[in-house]
Amino acid sequence: MIFLLLLFPPLLAAALAALVKPYRGWVGWITAALSFAPLGAALSICARVLEGEVLTSGAGEFLRADGLSALLALCIGFVAALAAWLGPGLAVDDGYDAAERRSYRVFSNLFAFTMLLAVTAHNVGVMWVAVEATTITSAMLIPLHITKASVEASWKYILIGSVGIALAFVGTVLAYFDFVNLAGEQPTALNWTSLLHSAPVLHDAVLKLAFVFILIGYGTKAGLAPMHTWLPDAHSESPSALSAMMSGVLLAVAIYAIVRWKIVVDAAVGPAFTNRLLIALSLLSLAIAAFSLIGQRNYKRMLAYSSIEHTGLTCLGLALGPLGIFAAMLHMVNHTVTKSMMFLLAGRVQQRYRSTEIAEATGLAGTMPVTAGFFAAGMFAIAGLPPFGLFISEFALVRAGFAAGRAWLMAAVLVLVVVAFTALVTHLNRMLYGTPPQSIFVGERERWALVPPALCLLILLILGLMLPEPFSRLLNKVVEIAAP
Amino acid sequence: MSPLFSQLAVLGSSLTLIFALMLLWHRSVHAYTTAFMWQSVVLAAIAAVVAYFERETELYFVAAMFLLLKGWLIPRLLRRMEEPFGAEQELQPYVNTATSLLVCGLLVLFAYAVCRPVVALSRLPTRAGMPLALGLIFVSLFVIASRKKALTQVIGFLMLENGIALLAVLGTYGIPFVVEIGVFLDLLLGFMVMQLFIYRIRETFESIDVEQLGRLRH
Numbered sequence: 113m114i115f116l117l118l119l120f121p122p123l124l125a126a127a128l129a130a131l132v133k134p135y136r137g138w139v140g141w142i143t144a145a146l147s148f149a150p151l152g153a154a155l156s157i158c159a160r161v162l163e164g165e166v167l168t169s170g171a172g173e174f175l176r177a178d179g180l181s182a183l184l185a186l187c188i189g190f191v192a193a194l195a196a197w198l199g200p201g202l203a204v205d206d207g208y209d210a211a212e213r214r215s216y217r218v219f220s221n222l223f224a225f226t227m228l229l230a231v232t233a234h235n236v237g238v239m240w241v242a243v244e245a246t247t248i249t250s251a252m253l254i255p256l257h258i259t260k261a262s263v264e265a266s267w268k269y270i271l272i273g274s275v276g277i278a279l280a281f282v283g284t285v286l287a288y289f290d291f292v293n294l295a296g297e298q299p300t301a302l303n304w305t306s307l308l309h310s311a312p313v314l315h316d317a318v319l320k321l322a323f324v325f326i327l328i329g330y331g332t333k334a335g336l337a338p339m340h341t342w343l344p345d346a347h348s349e350s351p352s353a354l355s356a357m358m359s360g361v362l363l364a365v366a367i368y369a370i371v372r373w374k375i376v377v378d379a380a381v382g383p384a385f386t387n388r389l390l391i392a393l394s395l396l397s398l399a400i401a402a403f404s405l406i407g408q409r410n411y412k413r414m415l416a417y418s419s420i421e422h423t424g425l426t427c428l429g430l431a432l433g434p435l436g437i438f439a440a441m442l443h444m445v446n447h448t449v450t451k452s453m454m455f456l457l458a459g460r461v462q463q464r465y466r467s468t469e470i471a472e473a474t475g476l477a478g479t480m481p482v483t484a485g486f487f488a489a490g491m492f493a494i495a496g497l498p499p500f501g502l503f504i505s506e507f508a509l510v511r512a513g514f515a516a517g518r519a520w521l522m523a524a525v526l527v528l529v530v531v532a533f534t535a536l537v538t539h540l541n542r543m544l545y546g547t548p549p550q551s552i553f554v555g556e557r558e559r560w561a562l563v564p565p566a567l568c569l570l571i572l573l574i575l576g577l578m579l580p581e582p583f584s585r586l587l588n589k590v591v592e593i594a595a596p
Numbered sequence: 597m598s599p600l601f602s603q604l605a606v607l608g609s610s611l612t613l614i615f616a617l618m619l620l621w622h623r624s625v626h627a628y629t630t631a632f633m634w635q636s637v638v639l640a641a642i643a644a645v646v647a648y649f650e651r652e653t654e655l656y657f658v659a660a661m662f663l664l665l666k667g668w669l670i671p672r673l674l675r676r677m678e679e680p681f682g683a684e685q686e687l688q689p690y691v692n693t694a695t696s697l698l699v700c701g702l703l704v705l706f707a708y709a710v711c712r713p714v715v716a717l718s719r720l721p722t723r724a725g726m727p728l729a730l731g732l733i734f735v736s737l738f739v740i741a742s743r744k745k746a747l748t749q750v751i752g753f754l755m756l757e758n759g760i761a762l763l764a765v766l767g768t769y770g771i772p773f774v775v776e777i778g779v780f781l782d783l784l785l786g787f788m789v790m791q792l793f794i795y796r797i798r799e800t801f802e803s804i805d806v807e808q809l810g811r812l813r814h
Binding site for chain 2: 174235237238240241242244245247248251252255258259260263264266267268270271274275278281282285286288289290292293297299301302315317318321
C-alpha cells in the first residue's frame with residue numbers, strides 16, 4: 113500500500129501531462145501537488161524502518177525497503193518535489209513554451225518514477241532495468257531547448273550512459289551465473305537477499321570479475337572518473353530543474369546500486385577487494401574534479417565538477433569501514449540537498465543573465481540580493497565550510513580515514529579538497545561582485561520560488577549544527593546493512 | 597547429446613563474433629544493418645537450440661523475442677534511416693581497418709583470459725561459448741569508441757546488447773523472466789530515443805559525424 117503511494121503518483125502525473133494536449137497551467141499545479149505523495153510515503157517508510165520493520169510487497173517480494181532504500185527514497189522524494197515546484201510549467205515566464213513544459217512534466221515524473229523503482233526493487237536485475245530507464249527518461253529532457261550544445265550533451269549522455277549501464281548488466285549476469293551454477297535456477301535468484309544469503313559460498317574469482325563490471329557500469333552513472341565525461345556536459349546543458357534531479361539524486365541512485373553490490377561481494381570475498389577499487393576510482397575523481405574546477409568558465413559546469421568531487425568523497429567513505437559508511441551516507445544526503453538547491457538557484461541566475469558564463473554573470477549581489485545570498489551560502493556549503501552539513505560529513509569522513517589507518521590517503525584528500533575550495537571561492541567572488549551587464553533588471557522576481565531554497569538551507573544548517581536523532585538512527589540502520 | 601549441443605553453441609557464438617568484426621572492414625550503413633540482423637538471427641537460433649536441448653520452454657519465448665525485436669523490428673527501423681544517412685559513410689574512422697582487426701584479435705584473446713575462472717567453474721555444455729560472448733562485448737565497445745558516425749555507434753551498442761544476451765543464454769540459460777522483459781523494453785525505448793537524437797544531430801549539425809560534437813570542453 114505504502115509502495116503504491118510511493119510509485120503511483122509520479123506515473124499518474126506523467127500520464128496526466130501526456131494526455132492533456134496542449135499543456136495547461138493547471139496540469140503543472142496538479143503534478144506539483146502530486147509530488148508531495150512520494151515524499152510523504154518515503155517519510156512514512158523511514159518511520160516504519162526505524163521501528164525495525166523491513167517492508168516488502170508484491171509477488172516474490174518484488175519490492176523491498178530497508179534502511180538504505182528508505183534513505184534513498186526520501187532523497188528522491190525531496191528532490192523530485194523541488195523539481196516539480198520549481199521546474200518549467202508553473203511560473204508565468206520561465207522561458208519555455210507549452211510543448212516544452214508538457215514534455216518536462218511527462219519525463220521528469222517518469223524519471224522520478226524510475227529512480228524510486230530502482231531503490232525499492234528487490235531484484236537486482238529489475239534495479240538494473242530501472243537504472244537504465246533513468247538514462248532514457250532523463251536524456252529526453254536534456255535538449256528541452258534544442259541547441260547545438262544541448263544536442264551534443266544529450267548524445268554523449270545517452271551513449272556513454274547506456275554503454276556504461278550495459279557493462280553493469282554484464283556484471284549482473286556474471287553474478288547470476290555464479291549463483292545458478294551453485295544453487296540451480298530459481299525465480300528469486302536475483303533477489304538481493306537471496307544473493308546476500310548465498311554470498312559466502314559463491315566463487316571469489318567470478319564475483320570479483322562481476323564487481324569490476326558493476327563498478328565501471330554504475331560508476332559511469334555515478335560520475336566516477338574516468339567514466340565521468342558525460343556529466344559536466346549533461347549537467348550544464350540541461351534545464352536547471354533536471355540538473356538538480358540528476359546531480360542531486362541520480363548520482364546517489366547509482367551509488368546506491370554500487371553499495372548493494374558491494375555488500376554482496378564483501379560477504380563473499382571480504383571488503384579489501386572492493387575497498388581498493390573504490391579508493392582508486394574516488395581518488396582519481398577527486399583529483400580530476402579539483403583541478404577541473406580551477407579553470408572553469410561556466411558556473412553550471414563548475415557545479416557539475418563539484419558533483420564529481422562529492423561523488424568521489426562519498427565513494428571514498430564507502431571504502432573506510434563502518435565509520436566511513438556513516439560519513440558517506442551523511443555526505444550523500446547533504447550533497448543531495450545542497451546541489452539540488454544550487455542548480456535551481458543557478459537556473460534563476462541563468463534566466464536573468466541569459467548566460468552560464470561566470471564572466472557574464474557578474475554583480476549578482478547587486479542585481480539579485482536574496483538569490484545571491486543563498487547562492488553564496490550554498491557555495492560555501494559545497495566548498496565544505498561550517499556551519500553547513502557538508503562540513504560535518506567531510507570531517508567525519510576524514511576522521512574515519514585516520515581511524516582506518518589511511519593517513520596518507522587522507523592527506524591527499526585534504527589537499528584536493530583545499531584546491532577545490534580555493535577554486536570555488538574564487539569563482540564565487542567573481543560572480544557576486546563586479547559590474548553587472550547594463551540594462552539588466554535589478555531586484556528579485558517570483559519571490560515565492562525562493563522559499564524552497566530557503567528550506568534547503570535550513571535543512572543544511574540543521575544537519576550541520578546537530579544531527580537529529582531519528583536521522584542518525586536511520587543512518588545507523590544503513591551502516592548495519594552495509595557493514596555487518 | 598552433449599557434443600552436438602556444445603559444438604552448436606560454439607559455432608553460433610563464433611558466428612555472432614564474426615558479424616561484429618564485419619563492422620571493421622565494411623563502410624556502409626547497409627552492410628552494418630545486415631550484419632546486425634544476421635547476428636540477431638543467429639542469437640535467436642542459439643537461444644532456441646539451448647531451449648531444445650535443455651527443455652527450457654521459457655527460452656523459446658526469448659528466442660522469439662530476439663527474432664522479432666532484434667532480427668526484424670530494429671533492422672527495419674535502421675533500414676529506414678539508410679535513406680537519409682546512407683550517404684554518410686564511415687570513411688575515416690579513428691582507427692584504420694588493419695589496426696582495428698589486430699586490436700579486436702587481442703580483445704578476443706583478452707576475453708579468453710578474463711573468462712578463465714568463469715569457464716573453469718561451469719559444468720554447462722555451452723560454457724565454451726562464453727569467452728566468445730565476452731569477446732563480442734569487447735569488440736562492440738571498441739567499435740563504439742573508434743567510429744565517428746553516430747549511426748555506427750548505435751549499431752555497436754546494439755551488438756553490445758547482443759553480446760550480453762548471448763552471455764546470459766550460454767551461461768545461465770536465460771535470466772529471470774521479469775528482468776528479460778524489462779531488458780527488452782529498455783532496449784527498444786533506448787534505441788528509439790537514440791534514433792530520435794540522430795535525427796536531431798542531423799538537423800542541428802547537418803551531418804551525423806560525432807567529430808563535430810566537440811563544442812563542450814572543460
